[in-house]
Amino acid sequence: xxxxxxxxxxxxxxxxxxxxxxxxxxxxxxxxxxxxxxxxxxxxxxxxxxxxxxxxxxxxxxxxxxxxxxxxxxxxxxxxxxxxxxxxxxxxxxxxxxxxxxxxxxxxxxxxxxxxxxxxxxxxxxxxxxxxxxxxxxxxxxxxxxxxxxxxxxxxxxxxxxxxxxxxxxxxxxxxxxxxxxxxxxxxxxxxxxxxxxxxxxxxxxxxxxxxxxxxxxxxxxxxxxxxxxxxxxxxxxxxxxxxxxxxxxxxxxxxxxx
Numbered sequence: 195x196x197x198x199x200x201x202x203x204x205x206x207x208x209x210x211x212x213x214x215x216x217x218x219x220x221x222x223x224x225x226x227x228x229x230x231x232x233x234x235x236x237x238x239x240x241x242x243x244x245x246x247x248x249x250x251x252x253x254x255x256x257x258x259x260x261x262x263x264x265x266x267x268x269x270x271x272x273x274x275x276x277x278x279x280x281x282x283x284x285x286x287x288x289x290x291x292x293x294x295x296x297x298x299x300x301x302x303x304x305x306x307x308x309x310x311x312x313x314x315x316x317x318x319x320x321x322x323x324x325x326x327x328x329x330x331x332x333x334x335x336x337x338x339x340x341x342x343x344x345x346x347x348x349x350x351x352x353x354x355x356x357x358x359x360x361x362x363x364x365x366x367x368x369x370x371x372x373x374x375x376x377x378x379x380x381x382x383x384x385x386x387x388x389x390x391x392x393x394x395x396x397x398x399x400x401x402x403x404x405x406x407x408x409x410x411x412x413x414x415x416x417x418x419x420x421x422x423x424x425x426x427x428x429x430x431x432x433x434x435x436x437x438x439x440x441x442x443x444x445x446x447x448x449x450x451x452x453x
Contacts, residue, residue: 225250233424247434262299288324295331303362304320305335306336321356339412363409364410366444382415397450
C-alpha cells in the first residue's frame, strides 16, 4: 500500500512540474488526460493505465503537494445587474486570487465552458477581468471545444487571439450540432476528428504563439460512463481503445503543427 502510494505521488509530482509557459518550441507538447475519465481506477492503476494508453501525464482532479498550476472557474452572471457592472465586481476578487498565487508560486488557469450566464464562455469577458494582472498568476485554460460551440465560424479565432499571453493551458475535444429529444439544437460531443472543431488550424495558431503546455485531452462523448467520471463503467478495454484512438488522432494533429 505504501509502495503504491509513494509511486503515485511521485508520478503526480513529476506531472505537476510540467511548465505552463511559452518556449522556443524545440520540445514536443506533452499530452495529459483529465483524471475525471479514469475515476474507476485506484492507486497505482491510474498512472499505469494512463501510461499504457500512451499519455504523457494526468491532469489530476485533486490537490497534491508540488502542483504549480491548477484549473479554476465557475463564475456566473445573473440577470439582476448589467453585465459590465458584474465584470467590474469580479476584478477585485480575481486580483486577490492573483496575489495569493504570486505569494505561493502557483498559477490559476480559468477553464472555459460554453453556455448561458457562464463567465468565460465568450472569452472576451476574461480579457476584461484579467487585464493588467500577471498571466503567470491568473490565466486561461482555453477549451477549444467549448470555444467552438460559442464561436464556431470565426469567433473562436478572435477569442484565442485576444487571450494572448493569458492562455496558460489548453483542453481538446470535438463536437457536432445535433437536435436533442426536445427538437432543440445542442452540442453533441464526438470522438476527436469526427466533429466540427478545426483542430489543425487551432494547433497551428498555438504553434505560432509558441505554446508549450499543459495540454489536456477530454472525453465527453458516451464512453461507458467514463465520460461522466463514473467509477462503475462498461468494458475497460473498449474505454482504453477509444482513448488510444483519440490520442493517436491528436498526436497526428500535433505532428502536423510541429508541436
